[in-house]
Amino acid sequence: MIELRDVYKKLGSRQILSGMTLRVPKGMNFVLMGPSGSGKSVTLKHVIGILRPDGGSVTVDGQEVSTMDRTQLMTLRKRMGYLFQNGALINWLTVADNVALPLEEHSRLGKSELRDRVHEVLGLVHMDHAATQFPPSISGGMKLRTGLARALVTNPEYVLYDEPNAGLDPIISQQIHELIVEVRDRLGVTGLIVTHSRACATQCGDRIGILENGRLAVEGTVDEMTRSDHPLARAFLGGGAD
């Protein structure tokens, strides 16, 4: 389980998180929504230890992330995947090599086993046809799917999705949503999803939380949130949203 308790974080002169509290139970997709600059991506970065809180606690399966040293963080991160907004692929590596990178660095798989695993994951995200292409020559949607394959290749227990459909057309977005649901259902992966998209939240999420001023303003199941009268819930999940 991912848990943030009363987390505070200031970046420069701006207070980003002010008492952020959040629980993501195992096997669930939790969607974080909120206005730009409300601290959604900062929350993800705390969970994976890229940022450390000024106050409060961040735990994954009971282990305090904020006090981990480099070695402990590396161990934790091996159990987690992270999908960046643009995929964040290494440009000089092919799609297959990008996906293989975490395995080459950390696993003891032989070459053929490694290749098989990479093609298996690329197949899962429907990218096996583009294995030899380089990131600059593929579309935004393909980059995201490759990023997702890279996040999944090590069989993580948790995947953090940072705006998984930002800038994508509705058809590609729909494919990404289906993949996120498939990852939860087929692989049992726990997801923390940051998005502005109503479709992404309602299709991928089990629970939705909306941030305001650095803390969760409202939280509930997808049904509860779509029926909620809370102004933020109506703004982000009401009929006119998306």
Place this chain on the structure above:
Amino acid sequence: MNPFASLTQAVGTRLDGAGYVVDLLLRSAVAVRRVPRRMRFTLDMAFNAGVRSLPVTLVVAAFAGAILAMQTGIELRRFGDSAVLGTITALSMCREMGPFITGVILAATVGSSMAAELGTMKVSDEVAALEVMSVDPVDYLVLPRVIALAIMCPILTVLSNLVGMYGGSVIAEHNLGVSPDLYWISAREALTSSGTLLPKEVYVGLFKSLVFGAAIATVSCASGLRATGGALGVGLAVQTAVRNSVILIIVLGFIVTWFFYFLTG
């Protein structure tokens, strides 16, 4: 903000930057045992660095040698001592000019490109992606570049020295009336007078260029990895990388010369 606070902040920022460079260098040194794992990438980097900067290095070295011979030759001719032109050109190239020229050109060509490459990776979250995959960016990105430049800078310096001496010999023959035989004999005698297998003038110059190569790569990578704020941040990182590299080349050049010629004799 009062002037004292601004000054304190500026000094703090500079010290923070210097500390980051030192930290990066130490972490690269610790990661050296992983070079065999990064061998292919390191050799690619070394090849690219060499190929990219070789033509410019050779042209600049040839002209630098020619200018050196010309300026020195004018004065030597006044004293009727043109015979030592080869000696002066060879010593100047090997001790100082060769490593300096090569270092500055590597900073401008390869160092700037390293800063831009890593800066772009930083602002587009690729470096963060490596971190969340538990891939150490120092080991994966910095170490191969430091090793590549530490290897290529001395190699380019040797070529630079030879081409610079050749540039000097052309001027010596055509403008100063010094025969090529006399020029090259005096150059060779100057470089072999110590009687050791590798003359001091050569090995100090090569050591200097090795230090320059490692310094340029570390400073450039540090600038790239500290880039923030999109394209503007990458531009600033390149500017900082080249400026700091050139400053370091001069300062380190002084320190190495002082160490080998004054401290240890």
